[in-house]
Amino acid sequence: MVMEVIPVKLHDDVKKGDNLAGYLVLACNDLRDGDIVVFTQKIISKQEGQTIDLAKVHPSLLATGIASEYGKDPRIVQLILDQSKRIVRMHGGIIISETIHGFICANAGVDESNVMGGYATLLPDNADRSAEELRRKIKETTGKEIAVLISDTFGRPFRQGQTNVAIGMAGMRGILDYAGKKDDFGRTLRITAIAIADEICSAAELVMGKSLHIPIAIIRNYTHDSFSGSMGEINRPRSMDLFR
Numbered sequence: 001m002v003m004e005v006i007p008v009k010l011h012d013d014v015k016k017g018d019n020l021a022g023y024l025v026l027a028c029n030d031l032r033d034g035d036i037v038v039f040t041q042k043i044i045s046k047q048e049g050q051t052i053d054l055a056k057v058h059p060s061l062l063a064t065g066i067a068s069e070y071g072k073d074p075r076i077v078q079l080i081l082d083q084s085k086r087i088v089r090m091h092g093g094i095i096i097s098e099t100i101h102g103f104i105c106a107n108a109g110v111d112e113s114n115v116m117g118g119y120a121t122l123l124p125d126n127a128d129r130s131a132e133e134l135r136r137k138i139k140e141t142t143g144k145e146i147a148v149l150i151s152d153t154f155g156r157p158f159r160q161g162q163t164n165v166a167i168g169m170a171g172m173r174g175i176l177d178y179a180g181k182k183d184d185f186g187r188t189l190r191i192t193a194i195a196i197a198d199e200i201c202s203a204a205e206l207v208m209g210k211s212l213h214i215p216i217a218i219i220r221n222y223t224h225d226s227f228s229g230s231m232g233e234i235n236r237p238r239s240m241d242l243f244r
Contacts, residue, residue, distance in 0.1 A: 127168025
């Protein structure tokens with residue numbers, strides 16, 4: 001059986017309160033049990049009202065100072081500070097922070113792309129909860145048992161280029177742990193754990209693009225269990241982080 005990555009195109013921009021489960025079913029009425037549906041963070045944020053009018057943002061003296069030094073909009077810097085637990089590094093106009101959600105990423109996930117001028121989007125308040133709610137609504141609408149991932153584009157330490165990763169999940173585990181299994185030569189694996197949620201989100205991005213109006217993708221024929229995981233599986237705890 002061949003794994004498929006199926007793009008789901010939306011013709012209208014998503015607005016606050018829109019029925020994303022309904023949009024999915026209208027665009028693709030062939031959902032099957034076991035499918036994994038990947039939604040981009042951007043449409044989740046828009047649907048949940050995480051779109052901010054920059055005219056209503058009032059930068060602090062700290063935000064204004066950082067913005068002046070790094071050539072950034074002070075209103076965007078203020079949003080970054082508001083969405084951050086701590087600043088990890090600032091260099092060359094780039095701000096890397098630990099978000100209030102526990103992610104390490106550029107600009108705390110504050111993003112001006114794919115939104116009308118003068119606005120920016122924030123990450124969902126709780127993307128695991130968002131994924132579970134979508135999974136429930138899709139089950140109510142279609143009767144199908146599916147998993148849901150919410151993806152976003154992150155940079156990676158020591159590697160050029162960005163890749164899509166999971167920031168929320170429901171209906172599947174995020175990690176495939178090989179510990180205790182045998183390799184091809186009979187040796188017992190001890191620490192191999194594959195972040196399958198991230199890999200699935202990266203595969204989905206190959207058909208999504210950034211300007212194709214394809215904010216949803218269906219992964220079909222990938223075998224996974226139905227255990228409902230959370231980002232707590234993937235976010236590395238501070239005690240295990242060698243770089244903090």
